[in-house]
Amino acid sequence: MAEQKSIIIIDDHPLFREGLKTIISRDDRFKVVGEAGSGHEGLEMTKRLKPDLVVVDISLPDQSGIQLTRDLRRHFSETKILIVSMHSKIDYIAEAFQAGATGYVVKESASERLLQGLKSVAKGDYYLDSSVSHAVVENLMKSPLKAAKITDADYATLTPREQEVMRFLAEGLSSKAVAEKLFISPKTVENHRANIMNKLGLHSTIELVRYAAKLGLIDVDLWKD
Amino acid sequence: MAEQKSIIIIDDHPLFREGLKTIISRDDRFKVVGEAGSGHEGLEMTKRLKPDLVVVDISLPDQSGIQLTRDLRRHFSETKILIVSMHSKIDYIAEAFQAGATGYVVKESASERLLQGLKSVAKGDYYLDSSVSHAVVENLMKSPLKAAKITDADYATLTPREQEVMRFLAEGLSSKAVAEKLFISPKTVENHRANIMNKLGLHSTIELVRYAAKLGLIDVDLWKD
DNA sequence: CCATGGATCGGGAAGTTATCCCGAATATTA
DNA sequence: TAATATTCGGGATAACTTCCCGATCCATGG
Numbered sequence: 001m002a003e004q005k006s007i008i009i010i011d012d013h014p015l016f017r018e019g020l021k022t023i024i025s026r027d028d029r030f031k032v033v034g035e036a037g038s039g040h041e042g043l044e045m046t047k048r049l050k051p052d053l054v055v056v057d058i059s060l061p062d063q064s065g066i067q068l069t070r071d072l073r074r075h076f077s078e079t080k081i082l083i084v085s086m087h088s089k090i091d092y093i094a095e096a097f098q099a100g101a102t103g104y105v106v107k108e109s110a111s112e113r114l115l116q117g118l119k120s121v122a123k124g125d126y127y128l129d130s131s132v133s134h135a136v137v138e139n140l141m142k143s144p145l146k147a148a149k150i151t152d153a154d155y156a157t158l159t160p161r162e163q164e165v166m167r168f169l170a171e172g173l174s175s176k177a178v179a180e181k182l183f184i185s186p187k188t189v190e191n192h193r194a195n196i197m198n199k200l201g202l203h204s205t206i207e208l209v210r211y212a213a214k215l216g217l218i219d220v221d222l223w224k225d
Numbered sequence: 226m227a228e229q230k231s232i233i234i235i236d237d238h239p240l241f242r243e244g245l246k247t248i249i250s251r252d253d254r255f256k257v258v259g260e261a262g263s264g265h266e267g268l269e270m271t272k273r274l275k276p277d278l279v280v281v282d283i284s285l286p287d288q289s290g291i292q293l294t295r296d297l298r299r300h301f302s303e304t305k306i307l308i309v310s311m312h313s314k315i316d317y318i319a320e321a322f323q324a325g326a327t328g329y330v331v332k333e334s335a336s337e338r339l340l341q342g343l344k345s346v347a348k349g350d351y352y353l354d355s356s357v358s359h360a361v362v363e364n365l366m367k368s369p370l371k372a373a374k375i376t377d378a379d380y381a382t383l384t385p386r387e388q389e390v391m392r393f394l395a396e397g398l399s400s401k402a403v404a405e406k407l408f409i410s411p412k413t414v415e416n417h418r419a420n421i422m423n424k425l426g427l428h429s430t431i432e433l434v435r436y437a438a439k440l441g442l443i444d445v446d447l448w449k450d
Numbered sequence: 451c452c453a454t455g456g457a458t459c460g461g462g463a464a465g466t467t468a469t470c471c472c473g474a475a476t477a478t479t480a
Numbered sequence: 481t482a483a484t485a486t487t488c489g490g491g492a493t494a495a496c497t498t499c500c501c502g503a504t505c506c507a508t509g510g
Contacts, residue, residue: 116350120341126353127345159457172431175496186496188459194498205430206397213448220445223438384486400467411467413488419469 004031005122008049010042010068011035011057011084020055020084020114027115030122039068046076053122056101058085058092066092066099073100080121084114093128103127154200155215162199165192169205170212230347233259233274235267235293236282236309245280245309248336255343264293271301278347281326283310283317291317291324298325305346309339318353328352379425380440387424390417394430395437 007030011017017035024030034049036042039060046054054072058065069081082103083096096104103121105113106129113129120127158166168178175193179186202208213220232255236242246257259274261267264285271279279297283290294306307328308321321329328346330338331354338354345352383391393403400418404411427433438445 112348113350116345116348120345120352123337123341125338125341128351161458172429172435174429184458185460187461190497191460192458204397204399206434209431209434210397210448213445220438220448223435223445386487409487410489412490415468416470416489417487 004029005052005118006031006033006049007053007055007118008032008034008036008042008045008051009055010037010039010045010060010065011055012037012060013057023114024118027118030115030118039065039071042068043071043075046072046079050076051079053080053082053118055082055084055118058083058096066095069096069099069101080124082117082121082127097126105129155211157199158196162192162196165189166196166208166212167217169193169196170209170218172209229254229256230277230343231256231258231274232278232280232343233257233261233267233270233276234280235261235264235270235285235290236280237262237285238282245339248339249343251336252340252343254347264290264296267293268296268300271297271304275301276304278305278307278343280307280309280343283308283321291320294321294324294326305349307342307346307352322351330354382424383421387417387421390414391421391433391437392442394418394421395434395443397434 007024009017009020009032011020014037021032021035024032030053033051034045036045042054042056056065056068056072060068065083065085069083072079072081080103081101082105083101084105085092085096086106093104102124103117103126105117105127117127117129155163165178165182168181173181175189176186179189182189197203197208200208200211202211209218212218232249234242234245234257236245242260246260249255249257255278258276259270261270267279267281281290281293281297285293290308290310294308297304297306305328306326307330308326309330310317310321311331318329327349328342328351330342330352342352342354380388389407390403393406398406400414401411404414407414422428422433425433425436427436434443437443
């Protein structure tokens with residue numbers, strides 16, 4: 001860790017850049033090797049200087065810092081990116097990390113935070129400063145995984161009757177209940193259901209409900225009241 | 226920062242505890258004031274010593290570190306929790322943060338990481354070390370949403386275990402899947418489920434899901450994407 | 451006309467899951 | 481320590497799922 005990490009600052013406010021530089025220079029493990037006032041300029045400079053880190057303001061005159069992050073990420077995957085933003089809203093944060101940022105610090109934070117963030121990011125760790133509430137992070141962590149991509153193309157392959165059955169099932173009716181509604185045997189409904197699941201690649205009732213929700217077949221917002 | 230932060234280490238392997246202690250003592254901003262070899266012991270010690278930080282191994286003999294995190298969080302909301310884990314799988318990480326952890330470090334990481342994590346966590350920042358791939362974080366960040374408040378009289382009558390089971394069920398896991406997650410028999414899960422349904426007056430899986438959606442236990446908006 | 455194929459309807463059998471009722475082993479609390 | 485609550489799981493039966501099968505109807509094209 002004797003070596004200094006090179007940093008480029010990309011922000012359109014010179015004063016703010018100056019502030020960042022001052023803060024960063026407090027830690028001799030970092031060295032600001034360049035500054036840019038726009039996304040384009042920043043991209044050029046990154047190409048030329050190949051810095052270890054880039055500090056990017058989320059709002060730039062010519063393009064968003066998010067977009068710049070994506071570009072940087074694509075062309076210089078080794079360069080770590082720390083987003084500096086005035087927003088602590090979840091949308092921005094989520095977008096930033098999706099775009100490939102490794103850290104996120106809000107402008108209102110203490111200077112300590114910035115250095116902390118730089119240190120973490122320099123190591124390749126993810127960093128998110130504390131102005132972000134626990135609730136937000138908790139929520140971010142709530143999405144499990146699995147994709148199971150769903151196209152309504154598949155739904156279109158269902159026969160009319162199958163679609164009809166599916167709507168009832170999606171509303172939470174049991175096979176028996178659907179059968180009564182349609183004046184057919186529960187057995188038939190179950191067969192329809194099996195065919196539906198097969199065609200759509202589903203494996204449980206709840207997946208069926210989610211699928212239906214995605215297609216707008218049912219309105220899950222109604223559940224909340 | 227003149228004051229030292231007090232730390233308790235909760236891990237069932239004395240050797241590993243020793244290692245942690247050595248690493249932590251390298252930084253004089255931290256002081257290990259206690260060690261525990263089990264969740265229960267750790268909880269007691271925390272009650273007694275009120276440390277600033279608790280370092281928790283994710284796998285403990287008597288209960289999971291996740292569960293311990295929840296308990297600690299509930300009783301000592303000021304105490305920050307850093308999870309140390311041998312797993313870098315997304316499930317564990319997400320669970321840890323949901324449970325209320327503020328940091329997550331894998332055991333294979335360099336000692337630097339631990340200190341880095343402690344420093345961040347001590348400030349209240351969230352920390353997640355770099356053995357976690359970018360893809361994982363990107364995945365975690367895929368869900369923007371709002372806070373969830375659980376305020377329901379009936380839901381409160383559920384035992385902690387029942388609530389835990391309910392959350393999994395609401396996410397669409399089968400009894401068997403929940404059983405595997407909790408390392409108990411599917412039979413037990415089914416009994417829990419039956420009790421839950423009874424207490425809440427529900428009669429089908431989908432009603433349970435709707436109930437959970439209403440409480441904000443799950444976010445159905447996620448289904449739409 | 452009638453063969454073809456899709457859609458709808460249902461049965462049978464085997465496997466899986468739910469339901470209800472019970473008891474045992476631990477906490478927790480009085 | 482006694483009483484209570486919680487967690488865990490077994491057993492028996494009912495219910496549901498799954499897979500495979502066949503019957504009917506109906507539109508289409510040879």
